Amino acid sequence: MSGGQVPVWFLLACALFVAGCADCGRELAGCTEACTERGECGFSNRGAGDHAFRCFVDSSESCQRALVCGAEGRCHYAPAVHPAQCVAVADSDCEQSTACLEDGRCFRQFDGSCGESAPxxxxxxxxxxxxxxxxxxxxxxxxxxxxxxxxxxxxxxxxxxxxxxxxxxxxxxxxxxxxxxxxxxxxxxxxxxxxxxxxxxxxxxxxxxQRSRGDGGYCHMNCLAFGACFSTPGGECQTLEEAERWASVVSGSSGPPGKAPDSGVPNNTAPPQPLDIPTLQPDFSITSEGCTERMYANFGRVLAASNDWIAAVGSDDGVSGELCVGQVGSSGVTWTQLLAADPELSENEGTYFGADLAMFERTLAVGQINDGQADGPVLFFERRDGVTYELVSELLPALDDPDAPGSDFGFSIAGDGSAALIG
Structure with a gap:
């Protein structure tokens, strides 16, 4: 199947295979696990973004066969409660679940989940x-x-x-x-x-x-970031492997079980065509030289940039290391500062310092995960004199038990200059 070509014999074989097996289409669509666990047994070859298919709940029968019914009491498909998930519609659903027997969550809540007390x-x-x-x-x-x-x-x-x-x-x-x-x-x-x-x-x-939007077409960013450069008749951006799998399944079925093929979207009888996107060439590369004497195996594992400033994390085998901050010029980066975790900031001496970064205007946010023993903090640095970043504040999660392990507060950070979003 090199070069994006999908042989006719391959499509015919897959069509016969799908027609002879009720669950084969779902399996090829990658929805078997979602069906078994969450009742998401319906699938479509459209609406999946960077993947070939999306899975969704299609009936109460699917919910009742799924693990989520016995475990959490969510045994019904009720779009009025939730349009895409299995839900509990009565206390009796919750009372028969593991959530009730083990955790005391025996009462149906307004959102279709099971809780410890009645609303x-x-x-x-x-x-x-x-x-x-x-x-x-x-x-x-x-x-x-x-x-x-x-x-x-x-x-x-x-x-x-x-x-x-x-x-x-x-x-x-x-x-x-x-x-x-x-x-x-x-x-x-x-x-x-x-x-x-x-x-x-x-x-x-x-x-x-199916129409192009923006520079380079609607697959432009996906192609650059994920290699998803192929446009299908369903209007998705896919890698070559995903496009071939999409073609093999829709040759036998172009929609959810029981739904007739959509005449407005033809079966993918022709091979997907790559978009004509120019090859990007780097202007320069960056290394830790000039910032730190350590030779990191994973320098640049996490990057952030704002205007003409850039920050890069150096670490070994995923363990926290140091953070280089510098200015970007026409010929490369001039490192101006080296930041590292202060052992006094956490009990674990800053394990996973630099889990994620966000840079906006003069502010630099640094995630510091403490190896599952404590959360955060997320550290906020401010560029005060135009060159040097100084620590100005720390942010911890608003949890009942801030020392509870496992939440990984600060693992993901984003911001726009007026607010920060922390996961």
Missing amino acids: VGDEPSLSWCEEQDECRLLGRCSAHDGLCVAGSPSECEQSLGCEYYGACGLSGGFCVASSDDSCGDSTECRLYGRCRVSDDGGPPVCVGA
């Missing part, structure tokens, strides 16, 4: 819904029939889900991607080319667009 009243209050993350993220700010739901288009339009995922339209109490315009204005479109609404039988989401 107060028949439905959540308006103020309770407005305080939940689902309001800010998903637009579910109104109380109705025992649920927090999206009660108006404005709640959807003001949510982060609208900005990031194009979920700006109201449908059945949920915010969904309802138009190509909302998808086209979303972060999903700008970064990953998911610029139109899906029509594959699953929950409406933004998927790959």
Whole structure:
């Protein structure tokens, strides 16, 4: 299959194989584990972004066969409660679960999960819904029939889900991607080319667009970052391996089980074609020379840059090391400072200093994971004199037990100069 060619005999063999085995299409789609564990047994060859398929819940029967039913009491597909997950619809679902027997979570909650106590009243209050993350993220700010739901288009339009995922339209109490315009204005479109609404039988989401958007086309960033340079008739950006697997499966089925092929999207009878993207050549390379005398095996494992400043972490075998900070010029980088963990900042002397970085304007945020024994802190440095970064603050997670191991606070950091997002 070199050169992107998919032989006809291969497509025919896969078509016969899929037709003769009810679960083979799901297995080739990579949804077997999702089906067994979470009831996500429906699959589509569109709407998967950088992967060939996406998996979704398609029936209560799928939920009842899944591990999540016995373990967590989530045995039903109820789109009014959640459009894409199995949920509990009554206390009896929770009472028969492992979550009830072992953890005491025997009461059905408003969001379809099982909790340790029954919700107060028949439905959540308006103020309770407005305080939940689902309001800010998903637009579910109104109380109705025992649920927090999206009660108006404005709640959807003001949510982060609208900005990031194009979920700006109201449908059945949920915010969904309802138009190509909302998808086209979303972060999903700008970064990953998911610029139109899906029509594959699953929950409406933004998927790959067949028209080009932006410089280099909608696969441009995926091609540069992930090698996903191939455009399929379904409008996805895929690697050659994913495109070949996509072709082998859709030759026998182009949608979820029981759904007729979409006449608007032809089967992939022709090999995927790579986009015409120019090869990028580096202007220069950076090393630790001039910053530190240590020779790191993983110098540049984590990088951050803002304007003409850059920061690079050097480490050995994933263990924390040092952080080089410098200015970028036309011929390379001039290192100006070497930062390392202060042993007094944590009990573990700064294990995993530089787990992640974020640089914005004059601020440098450094994640410091303490080997699972304590969380954080995330360290904030400020460039005070135009050249030197000084430690100005530390941030710890707002947890009941800040010394609880395993949360890895500071493993992922992002920011835009006005706020920092820390995972």
